[in-house]
Amino acid sequence: MITSKDNSKYKLWLKLSQKKHRLAEQLFLVEGEHLVNEAATAGVIDTLLVCEGVAFEADADAAITYLARPLFEKLASTVTTAGVMAVCRMWESHMKAHNRLLLVDDVQDPGNLGTLIRSALAFGFDGVVLSEDTVDLYNDKVVRATQGALFYLPIHRTNLTTYITQLQQAGTTVYATALTDDAKPMAEIPKQTSLAFVVGNEGAGVNKDLIAVCDGSVIIAMTEAVESLNVGVAGSILMHHFNDIG
C-alpha cells in the first residue's frame, strides 16, 4: 500500500490531471468499476488502484496497488469512484475500415465529445477522427462520457483538411454538418459504401475552410424555433441514420 504523498509513482499519477503530462507519459486515469473493467478487457491497464478498505475483485492478471484513503481521494476527480481507479496506457489503434467515419472539428465540451464516441461505437462507425484543437480525448470527463467506448473504437487526431483530402482520394464522400445554401436534408443523401461526416464546434460550427473542402453539407430538418441542435445530438442522429450495424 502506498501511504506517502511523496511516493514518486503517486506524484506522477497526480500530474495526469494535466494534458501535457498525460501526453508526455502516455498515461491517463479512469475512475469507477465500469470503466476500470472496460480498460481491463481492453488490456491497457498499467496500474490498478484501489482505495484502502475497499474490496475489489480484480481480473486474475491485474495486480492491485492499494492507496491510503487521503491519497486516493486526492487523486480521484469525482466523488463516486467507488474506490477503484486505473492508470491506463495510451495505445495505437488501427482503423480497419473507412466506410463510416465521424470527423470532429474543434468540439470543446468534454461531455459532447464523449457522447459522440459512445454513439459512434453504438452505430457501428469505423472510427472517430479529431481535429488538432478538439478537447483532449483523455480528459477525465471525456473518458467518463464515452462510458468506455474509447477502448473499442479507433480514434485518431490529425489535421482534418489534409485528412479529408486523403479520404476523398480513396473514394469516401465527406459531408459537413452546416447550413450552407446547397445543404441537403439527411434523408436525401444516398447511403453509399463510404461516407464521412464532419461535426463542428459548439459555438462556431464547422470551420469554413473545412466546409470548402467537403463534398457537400447535410442538415437535419427541424422547426425554425431552434437555431441548432447540440453537437452530440446532431452527430448521433446522423450516425444513427447512416449506421452500419448490419
Next chain:
Amino acid sequence: MITSKDNSKYKLWLKLSQKKHRLAEQLFLVEGEHLVNEAATAGVIDTLLVCEGVAFEADADAAITYLARPLFEKLASTVTTAGVMAVCRMWESHMKAHNRLLLVDDVQDPGNLGTLIRSALAFGFDGVVLSEDTVDLYNDKVVRATQGALFYLPIHRTNLTTYITQLQQAGTTVYATALTDDAKPMAEIPKQTSLAFVVGNEGAGVNKDLIAVCDGSVIIAMTEAVESLNVGVAGSILMHHFNDIG
C-alpha cells in the same frame, strides 16, 4: 448602479443559486447575451443586470440595472457571461396539444435535461413533463444547455405515474425507452396522432413502476458493443424520428 453587497435585492439574487430560494421567489437567473435576449422575447425578465463598463443594447422596454464589477462577477456562475444577466420570473405554461410529449424520469445531469428540451423544441414536440426527482429546470447548467428553448416550450413537473394514466385515458399511447422482453424497435412503432415517450435516469433507466404502466417499450437498434446511449441522444433520436415539424 448597485455597488454594495448588502443591497437587499442583490442579496436575494445571490440566493438564486440555490433551488429552494428559486422556488420560494419564483425567480431564476440567466447569463449571456443569447439567453437574455430569448428571455426578453419571452417577456419574463424581472431585472436586466449589466456589469459596469459593459455596453449592452437593451430592448426599449427593459430598464437596465448596473452592477459593480465585483458584485457582477460574484453573481455570475460562468466566466463567459459577456457582462449581461437577467433575473427572470417563472411562468405558468399551458400545453396547447398533447400529440407529441417527452416524459423525463429522474434525469440528473443538467446538460442532458437541457439538451432534451432543446431537441424537443427543435422537433416540434408539444411539451416536456418532468418527474418530481428530475434535476431542477432552473439550474443554471440546465438553462444554458436548453439554449433558450425553455422559454418557448411548455414544461411541467408532476408525478409521472398519475400523468401517464391520464394521458392514456385521453387516447395517448405511451412508450418507455427500456430493454424489456417485448420492446419494439423504433421503426416498428406506428406514427400515431398522439404519442408520448419516457426517458430515464442516466444510471438506472426508466423506473420499473413506470415501465409497468406504459403501453410498451421502444428500443433504438445498435451494436452489442454498447450497453446504452446517452439519454440526451436516445431521447433526441426518438423525437427526431417521431417529429411533428410538418
